[in-house]
Each structure stands twice: as C-alpha cells, then as structure tokens.
Amino acid sequence: MKSNKEKIYDFIQMHDTAEKEGGVSTTYIAQALSLQRTNVSSLLNALVEEGRIHKSNGRPVLYSIAGVSRGDEEECFCKMTGWQGSLQHPIQLAKAAVLYPGRSLNILIVGEKGTGKKEFAHLIYEYCLVKQIFSAESPFLQMNCRDYQGSAKDAREKLMGERQSGMLKDAESGILYMDNVQYLDGGLLREIASYSGKPGRKGLLIASCTPDAQPAQEEFQSEFPIVITMPRITERPIEERMEMIQTLFSTEASRVGRELVVKEELMRCLLLYECPENFQQLKRDIKIGCANAYVRELANDRRITLYVSDFEPTIRQGMSRFGQMREEIERLIPENSTFTFDGSRMRVSETETKNIYKELRQKAKQLESEGIEGEDIKMLLSTEVERAFGKYQQKLIHEVRSRKELELIVDEELIDMVEGFLAKVENARNKKIDDAVFFGLCVHMKNVVNGTKTTESMDRLEISEVVTRYKQEYMLSLAFAEEIQEVYGRQLTIDEVILITMFLCYEPPKQTDKGQTVILYAFYGKDIAASIVRTITEITGFNHIFSFEVSHRQSETQIYESLKKCILEIEQKQGVFIVYDSDLVSKVAEEISEETGIMIRLFPAPVTTLGIELARKAMISSNLDAVYRDAMKSVGDFATSHEKYLITLCTTGKGGAEELKTYIERYGHMEDVQIIPLSMSNPKALQEAFRDLMRRGTILCVVGTFDPKLYSIPFCSITEVFTTPKERLPELLRKTESKDYEVDHQEVFHYLAGQFSHVEIKKVETSVEAFLQEVDQKLKHMTQDAQMGLLVHTACCIERLASGETSPENPKRKAILHQYHKEFQQLLRMLRPMEKAFHIIFSDDEVANMLMIIYQI
Known part of the structure; x- marks a missing residue:
C-alpha cells in the first residue's frame, strides 16, 4: 500500500500531462485526495527537498514533476507479480544493467522452468524504450536455443549468418533474447561473447538458462556480468502466490464471459500444492480446471462454480500442508469464504457456520457428488474436524492462562465442580489431563449453566460413534451432567454430554521436555561423516554428536526412511542440528520435520559435493584462477541459501x-x-x-x-x-555498535504525517504529547521504550478511529481492567481531551492496550 507521499507524487504526475498548466496547488491536492491540508503541505515540501517535484515562485504556489517521470519506469515492471516484493532485487539489477554508463551490460537470467524469464526479458525491453536507450522502432528478437540442440552449425548460421548478417547483427539497435542458452555449443558461446565485446556495439543481449545449466565458459561469463536469479514459486511470499491465483481467475472469467465462483477448499489447495514448473504450471492447471467447469456448465448461462474435482488430482495434495501453514492461510482465505471473479474484480464473502456437524456432513456429500473418492474426502475433512473442535477449544482458553484469571469470568463453585470431575476422570483413566482442557471446560460449562447454546443437534449415527468409541468418558460425562442438574437445575441434552466427552478426549499439543540439542553430520560417501564425528568426540568428549551416511545408490524414498529412523532414535526433545553436503538431505529433512514435528535446523557444508564440482571444473579448465573463482562462488551460494x-x-x-x-x-x-x-x-x-x-x-x-x-x-x-x-x-x-540519542518525537510525527489521511498531524502531535506528559507525571514514569510505544500506538489509534474503523478485541481486557481498575479510571480521564478534540471514543479494549504498554504487561 502506497504512503500518502507517494499518492501525492502520483497525483501530481498524472496532472503534469493534463490540462492543469503549470502544476497543481496544495488545496487542490488536499481536496482531491481527502487529506489534511497541513499534512499535504509538509509532504510537498519533503518531495521538493528530494528533488522529485518543482515548486513555482508565484501565487498560488503550484507543484509539478521535476525531470523524468518515475511512473512509466515502474509501469514496465509492475506487470509482474512481486515487483515490490520478491522481484525487487532482480528489477534493481536489470535497471543497473540497462543504465550502465557507456553502454548497457548484457544480462543472464537464471531460473527454473516457469519462473517468468521470458516475460522479464520483455519488460527489460519496455524499460529500455521508456529510458530512451532504444527508439520505438528497435527490435526485440528472440531465439529458443533448445531448437538447435546438437546442431551447432545451424545455430551459428542463425546467429552469425553470412557476412555477419544473422540475428546478432539484426539486434544491433535493440535486444536479442536467447532462451535456454545452455543448449548452445561451448565454442559458439565464446563466439557470441567475442561479438558482444566489440567496441561500439549498441545492442543488448539477454540470455536465460536453468540454475543447473549455467554456462561455465569464462569468456561468456565476462561478457554477461549481470546475473539475475528468478525465484521459484515456493520461494515467494504466500501473498504473491495468492495474487497470481486472483489474476489468473480474473483472466479466465474475462475469457468465458461469466462469473467464476471458487470455494475456500479449492483456493487453499491452489495456494499450497506443489508447482514443480512454477507459475506456468499454476497457470496451466487453473486453465484446465476452468475449461472442465465450463464444459460441465455449458448448457446454462449462469455463473460457473469451480470444484476441486475439476482440477488435476495433484491439486488436492495441497491440503496435506494446511496444518503447517494454518494461521497464514486462514489470514488470506477465511473460513467458509467464497471468492467470485467477474473479470474486473474479486469479491469475497463469508458464511457463518452455526453447526459444525451439519457443515461436515454437507461438505462430505458435496465432495462425493463431485466425484471425489472416499480417501480424498477423508483427507479434506480431517483438517476441518481438527479445526472445528480445536478452534472452539482454543477460543475458550484464549483469555485464561491461570486459575486467578479463570476466577474473573467463571463462578468459583463451578470451577471446583469441574476440578473434582476431572480428578475422577484421571483416576478412572490413569492419565493426567492437560490444564488447557480444565480451562476450556470451565469456560464451556459457564456457558452451559447460563443457558447459552453451544452447539446444534447431532444425528443418531454421530452420537452412536462417539459413545461406542469413548464409552468410559461418556459414562463419566453423564454422571457429571447429573451433578450439574442438582446444583444448577440445568438438565443437559445428550448433545451437550457428547461435547463434554469430546473435551475429555481432546489431546492438546505436547510440551517439549528438557533435553539436549543433538548434532547430526549427514554426508555422502562411506565413513566420511563417521570419521568427522569420531574426531570431534575424541577431542571434546561429548556424546550428543551423531553421523549419517548417504549413499548415491539409495533412492530418495530410501534416504527419507533411513534418515527419519535415525532422527527419531537420536532426538532428545530439543531438536536436531544437521550439517549436510547435499540438497537432497536438506529436502527430505524438511519433510521429516513436517511429518514428525521435530525441530530441525540445517547447515550446509558441501564437502563432497564441492569436491566433485571442483574435480569437474579442473578437468575442463586449465585456468587456476577460474577454478578458484568458481569454488568461492559455490561456497557463497551455500552460505547464503537461508x-x-x-x-x-x-x-x-x-x-x-x-x-x-x-x-x-x-x-x-x-x-x-x-x-x-x-x-x-x-x-x-x-x-x-x-x-x-x-x-x-x-x-x-x-x-x-x-x-x-x-x-x-x-x-x-x-x-x-x-x-x-x-x-x-x-x-x-544489523546490531553493530550504536550510541544512545535523545528522543526526538517530532521525527516520529513527521514520518506519521506521510501515513495519516483523516487527522491533522500537528493537532495529533500537540494532543499526544500532552497526554504522554500527564501519564508520566500522574500515572507511571515510563521508560523511553514504553513512552515511544505509547506515542506510536495512541497516534495510530486516533487515525484509525477517525477513519471509522473499530478497535480490535483485546483478549486480556477483563483481567487487565480488574487488576488495574484505579489506573483504568485515571487513564479514561486523561483520554477525554483527545476524544473531544477528534470526536472519537476510545474503547475499553484500546484503554487496556495502553495499560499493557505503560506497565509492560
């Protein structure tokens, strides 16, 4: 999201080519963008100081763009998802190559299949046109070197032609893009490098290849000094993948001329499934799914609903990763949400679910009707079942972390009853019940005895399954229900008894016991890792270091199983630190960590792999410095992989x-x-x-x-x-030495001026400073950190409330306001001047937030 300063700059830039001759005024900008005039004035002065805009001398004062516009430059690259995120560094390198003094530098784009190498080359061409490196008539020629694999003569003729009349000559005034350059003969690569290095050459060469096939010829590397790496889809932030999916569905909705409706489970699968061919595979799979759905709905002209069954079977496997990324995914794709694409925009709607059992039954029937087999249905529903009860349990204990906090919201007599009931259950089952179950059940029973309906009716089959599976727990829950009726006069339904039974069967996440972090050396080759461990053990006398031998004769599955067995045997509850020399070990170790829940950290030490690579380099090159440079680069690649x-x-x-x-x-x-x-x-x-x-x-x-x-x-x-x-x-x-400085609140307010749209920053500064001084004098003398935290929080809170947003709920509010009742009343009085000044009301949640900052709770 752009700051107010950038919005103002874009607004001036837009009007620089419109009818507003000479520029635009402060008042005009403030009215058009609905910003405070004083804030706009401050930001305009900052843009003038940066040299990005020009300020006129007459009256009224008008502002216009100074020099070359940045907007067109950004428009070139903003067509690719991630231009302000994961592609920021590649774009900076591309700009540096194009704008290099004298002549542009040739570029090598390295990336796996489907990462967007060709599209990125096109955008570099557009950027060259915007920066007037080339004229509008300059060509963009492209050659797929894969077509000339094993045919060096044809490739040379295509590039060189007769008497230098080939593609290299034709691209002298523009760009030649050579895709899959790894398929060209080494001698031809040297000839290309020699041609590109000629004095006076003006054309730009862009080559691309995959990471495992980067040309090793020294001459080629010297003439292609800018190497741009395109990230895999798994290396990009999950938000960028979400943006890709939205763009692709919007494109398909435009093509079919109908709205596309996508349910929550399909969006999650698309966000999580493996894409070996990156964006191109995601694009292909979405196109296939939309085509299947279009054929299915061909007979009607209504909106098209897409189901998981419309897509390739590999899509469903994405749900297997949902557990590890639950919080991140639910933030992007809320529970029970539906996404509708009409070609121009996306709408998201959420449906509140009152009955989790009914929802699961309906979802199972829906998946069955879509042709999904029983095992796949179980996989999809298993995450829903876990989330349904687990989320309810977590919600109940969200505000409660101790007996003292529990007593603030639950009657003490009821707490004693639940405690006695769980003691009986522990004796009967000879198994300790986690505190989370105690807290959760107390809060749940408070709702039950107060008459709050916590669940809808279950069908007989479900009741029968629970009773059969958990007979002992069910009988104990029945006896507890009778005690509740005697004390509170509240007769529990069978559904409520079943829910108490589920509490008893709930298994909260196990706490990690104290133990020892273990070190595991996992290297290719017989006895290499064992020899290293033996040497370290002899010197230190430590016994928490282990070895694992990786054989090139083993399949990936065999390595996975044997490494998992080794980790399970040596792990001591504090995780495993693996020193490895193969990417395969890194890959399977991460999968083992996901499967077992064991914390694994990886450190590359490519002893064998580097040795093999150096042996190959030394065989094909007699240049000692070239071998040394390649070795240092390989070590650097391993060291910076995290x-x-x-x-x-x-x-x-x-x-x-x-x-x-x-x-x-x-x-x-x-x-x-x-x-x-x-x-x-x-x-x-x-x-x-x-x-x-x-x-x-x-x-x-x-x-x-x-x-x-x-x-x-x-x-x-x-x-x-x-x-x-x-x-x-x-x-x-970066945590180097830094001396202390005096607190300058004005610097903070100057920064916030660029972010606020609904309040005048000078007014905020005056009010908040007075508030901080009063808190410091009458309530508590704050540390500099607490003071700065309260300043930023209060200022942002004023802006948020002035914009009409509601305050987020503070889960600790009740406990805080009970413990700090007197301070709460004092703080309310101190906040009233700001409430009057900005016509806002600070909620109890916000006051509790402030108390947390002041008292460092």
Missing part, C-alpha cells in the same frame, strides 16, 4: 508493527531481509510464528516496544529506531 528476517513487534494488534515495518523498509536499506510484522497479543501464536520463521531461515533481530526474550534473538527497541539518524539505521538494525 532467508533472513527482521521482526517488528507490537504489544497489541499488528497496526503499529506494520507502521514500523514501513519505516524500516524506507530508511533501513534491508533489501536482502524480509521484514515480518507480528503481534504480542497471543504469546503462543507468537512463539509458533518465530519457530516457523526459524525453520525457513535466520531472524536477525526483533524491533518493538519491549523484548519478548524468545530464542535468544537480538532485540532493538522502537526508541532506538526512531531516535537513530536515518543514515545510521542500517548499522543499528
């Missing part, structure tokens, strides 16, 4: 974390790092999010109001971020 993350953390919702992310993206120069905004409102979910990121890469540091102290990750306070000069922010975020 993703890097920086976490921005907000005490309550993610709003403040999002703003912090935007600030760091703008001034932190963290192009090689993904910035992830998270909330601290749910500690368990936060820990899981951290673990998930650590599986995929390295978390450099956490930036927030106060340190969550998770996994010994370095922490950087929000105060340090906003008080450090912008030019030293990259140094700070």
Whole structure:
C-alpha cells in the first residue's frame, strides 16, 4: 500500500500531462485526495527537498514533476507479480544493467522452468524504450536455443549468418533474447561473447538458462556480468502466490464471459500444492480446471462454480500442508469464504457456520457428488474436524492462562465442580489431563449453566460413534451432567454430554521436555561423516554428536526412511542440528520435520559435493584462477541459501508493527531481509510464528516496544529506531555498535504525517504529547521504550478511529481492567481531551492496550 507521499507524487504526475498548466496547488491536492491540508503541505515540501517535484515562485504556489517521470519506469515492471516484493532485487539489477554508463551490460537470467524469464526479458525491453536507450522502432528478437540442440552449425548460421548478417547483427539497435542458452555449443558461446565485446556495439543481449545449466565458459561469463536469479514459486511470499491465483481467475472469467465462483477448499489447495514448473504450471492447471467447469456448465448461462474435482488430482495434495501453514492461510482465505471473479474484480464473502456437524456432513456429500473418492474426502475433512473442535477449544482458553484469571469470568463453585470431575476422570483413566482442557471446560460449562447454546443437534449415527468409541468418558460425562442438574437445575441434552466427552478426549499439543540439542553430520560417501564425528568426540568428549551416511545408490524414498529412523532414535526433545553436503538431505529433512514435528535446523557444508564440482571444473579448465573463482562462488551460494528476517513487534494488534515495518523498509536499506510484522497479543501464536520463521531461515533481530526474550534473538527497541539518524539505521538494525540519542518525537510525527489521511498531524502531535506528559507525571514514569510505544500506538489509534474503523478485541481486557481498575479510571480521564478534540471514543479494549504498554504487561 502506497504512503500518502507517494499518492501525492502520483497525483501530481498524472496532472503534469493534463490540462492543469503549470502544476497543481496544495488545496487542490488536499481536496482531491481527502487529506489534511497541513499534512499535504509538509509532504510537498519533503518531495521538493528530494528533488522529485518543482515548486513555482508565484501565487498560488503550484507543484509539478521535476525531470523524468518515475511512473512509466515502474509501469514496465509492475506487470509482474512481486515487483515490490520478491522481484525487487532482480528489477534493481536489470535497471543497473540497462543504465550502465557507456553502454548497457548484457544480462543472464537464471531460473527454473516457469519462473517468468521470458516475460522479464520483455519488460527489460519496455524499460529500455521508456529510458530512451532504444527508439520505438528497435527490435526485440528472440531465439529458443533448445531448437538447435546438437546442431551447432545451424545455430551459428542463425546467429552469425553470412557476412555477419544473422540475428546478432539484426539486434544491433535493440535486444536479442536467447532462451535456454545452455543448449548452445561451448565454442559458439565464446563466439557470441567475442561479438558482444566489440567496441561500439549498441545492442543488448539477454540470455536465460536453468540454475543447473549455467554456462561455465569464462569468456561468456565476462561478457554477461549481470546475473539475475528468478525465484521459484515456493520461494515467494504466500501473498504473491495468492495474487497470481486472483489474476489468473480474473483472466479466465474475462475469457468465458461469466462469473467464476471458487470455494475456500479449492483456493487453499491452489495456494499450497506443489508447482514443480512454477507459475506456468499454476497457470496451466487453473486453465484446465476452468475449461472442465465450463464444459460441465455449458448448457446454462449462469455463473460457473469451480470444484476441486475439476482440477488435476495433484491439486488436492495441497491440503496435506494446511496444518503447517494454518494461521497464514486462514489470514488470506477465511473460513467458509467464497471468492467470485467477474473479470474486473474479486469479491469475497463469508458464511457463518452455526453447526459444525451439519457443515461436515454437507461438505462430505458435496465432495462425493463431485466425484471425489472416499480417501480424498477423508483427507479434506480431517483438517476441518481438527479445526472445528480445536478452534472452539482454543477460543475458550484464549483469555485464561491461570486459575486467578479463570476466577474473573467463571463462578468459583463451578470451577471446583469441574476440578473434582476431572480428578475422577484421571483416576478412572490413569492419565493426567492437560490444564488447557480444565480451562476450556470451565469456560464451556459457564456457558452451559447460563443457558447459552453451544452447539446444534447431532444425528443418531454421530452420537452412536462417539459413545461406542469413548464409552468410559461418556459414562463419566453423564454422571457429571447429573451433578450439574442438582446444583444448577440445568438438565443437559445428550448433545451437550457428547461435547463434554469430546473435551475429555481432546489431546492438546505436547510440551517439549528438557533435553539436549543433538548434532547430526549427514554426508555422502562411506565413513566420511563417521570419521568427522569420531574426531570431534575424541577431542571434546561429548556424546550428543551423531553421523549419517548417504549413499548415491539409495533412492530418495530410501534416504527419507533411513534418515527419519535415525532422527527419531537420536532426538532428545530439543531438536536436531544437521550439517549436510547435499540438497537432497536438506529436502527430505524438511519433510521429516513436517511429518514428525521435530525441530530441525540445517547447515550446509558441501564437502563432497564441492569436491566433485571442483574435480569437474579442473578437468575442463586449465585456468587456476577460474577454478578458484568458481569454488568461492559455490561456497557463497551455500552460505547464503537461508532467508533472513527482521521482526517488528507490537504489544497489541499488528497496526503499529506494520507502521514500523514501513519505516524500516524506507530508511533501513534491508533489501536482502524480509521484514515480518507480528503481534504480542497471543504469546503462543507468537512463539509458533518465530519457530516457523526459524525453520525457513535466520531472524536477525526483533524491533518493538519491549523484548519478548524468545530464542535468544537480538532485540532493538522502537526508541532506538526512531531516535537513530536515518543514515545510521542500517548499522543499528544489523546490531553493530550504536550510541544512545535523545528522543526526538517530532521525527516520529513527521514520518506519521506521510501515513495519516483523516487527522491533522500537528493537532495529533500537540494532543499526544500532552497526554504522554500527564501519564508520566500522574500515572507511571515510563521508560523511553514504553513512552515511544505509547506515542506510536495512541497516534495510530486516533487515525484509525477517525477513519471509522473499530478497535480490535483485546483478549486480556477483563483481567487487565480488574487488576488495574484505579489506573483504568485515571487513564479514561486523561483520554477525554483527545476524544473531544477528534470526536472519537476510545474503547475499553484500546484503554487496556495502553495499560499493557505503560506497565509492560
């Protein structure tokens, strides 16, 4: 989402070619974009200082674009999904190559099949036209080198022709794109490099190949110095894949001239299934599914509903990954949602489900009617069953983490009854019941005795299955129901007894016992890993280091099974650190981690693989420096294979974390790092999010109001971020030495001016500063971090409420307001001036959020 500054710049740029002669005024911009005039004025001055716009001297003051427009440049690349995300670095490299002084540099695009190499080359051509590197008549010629595999003579004639009249000569005033360049003969590659290196040559050469077939000829590499790597679809953020799916469905809806309706389970499958051929496979599979649905609905002219059965069987396998990515997927695709595409836009609707049993029955019948077989139905429904009861259980314990908090919302007599009931169950089953079941059942029984309906009726078959499977638990639940009737006069239905039974059978996630992290060396070759481990053990005397031998004679399945068996035998409840020298080991280890739930971290040490590669390089090249350079590059590729993350953390919702992310993206120069905004409102979910990121890469540091102290990750306070000069922010975020600076709140408000649309920033600054001073004097003397956190949170809260948005629910509200009742009343009085000034009302949830920041709860 663009900031207000960028919106203003785009608005001026749009009017620079329209009737507004000489530019546009501050008032005109403010009215057109519905922004505060003072905020617009501040942002215009900033754009003038940056040299991006021109300010007239007369009256009224008018603003116009200074120099060359950036909009057309961005339009070239914004056609590809991820142009502001995963493709940001490739685009920067492409621009650098095109704009290189003297003449443009040749480009090699490396990427797997279907990653968009050809489309990216076309966009580079468009960018050259916009920057006037070439004229509008300049050609874009392309050659698929695969067509000339094994035919070097034909390829040379195509490229060189007679008397230099081939494609290379024809592309002198434009671009020649050579796809699949790995299929060209090595000698011809050297000739191409020699031709491209001639003085005075003006044309641009773009070649592409797959990662495993990059040309090794030194001459070719020297004449193609810019290497751009296109990411696989699995390396892109899940939001980008969602955007691809939306674009493809919109395109197909335009083609068929009818609305396409896609249900939640199909969208999730498409978002999660394996795409070996990347975007091209996703595009092909969606086209096939839409075609099948079109044929099925050919007889009518209504909207077309797409089902999982319309697509290839491999699509369904995506649901097997749902458990590992549940939170991320549900954020993009809400439960019971339906997506409708009409060719120009996408609509999302959600249906509230009152009866989980009825929903599961209907879904099973629907899948059966679509031709899906029984095993596939079970796979799809198993995740729904787990989510249905698990989500209800988690919802009940969301506000409760101790007996003291429980007593705030549940009658003490009822708590004692549940506690006594569960003690009987433990004695009867000789099995300890988790505290999560105790908390959840207490809250559930509170709803039951108060007459709140918690579920709809189940059919007889379902009741029979539960009673048969859990007979002992059912009989104990019946006895408990009689106790409830005696004490509260509330007779429980059989459905309510069944639900109590399900509580007793619920298995919460097991807590990890204390143990030892183990190290596993997994190398190709006989006794290599064992020798390393034996040496380390002899020197250190430690016994938590193990070895695993990988044989090239084993299939991937055999390696998977034997490695899994090894990990299960050596794992000691604290995870396994694997040092490996083969990508295959990395791949199967990640699959084992997903299957077993064991935390596995991977570290590449390509001893054997690098040795084999060096032996091959030395065989084909007599140049010692070339072999050395290739070796250093191979080591570098292994060392930088992990993703890097920086976490921005907000005490309550993610709003403040999002703003912090935007600030760091703008001034932190963290192009090689993904910035992830998270909330601290749910500690368990936060820990899981951290673990998930650590599986995929390295978390450099956490930036927030106060340190969550998770996994010994370095922490950087929000105060340090906003008080450090912008030019030293990259140094700070990478955790090098940085001295303390005085807090400058004006710098923060200046930044927020570019984000706010509904309130005047000067008015916000005056009000919030007075509020902070009063809190500090009358309520609690705050640390600099707490003060900065409260400043950003309160300012963003004012903007959000002024825009008409509602406040997010604080799950700890009741407990906080009970514990800090006096402080809550004082804070309400302090907030009234701001409520009057901005015509807003701070909810109890927001006041609780502020108390959390002030008292570091």
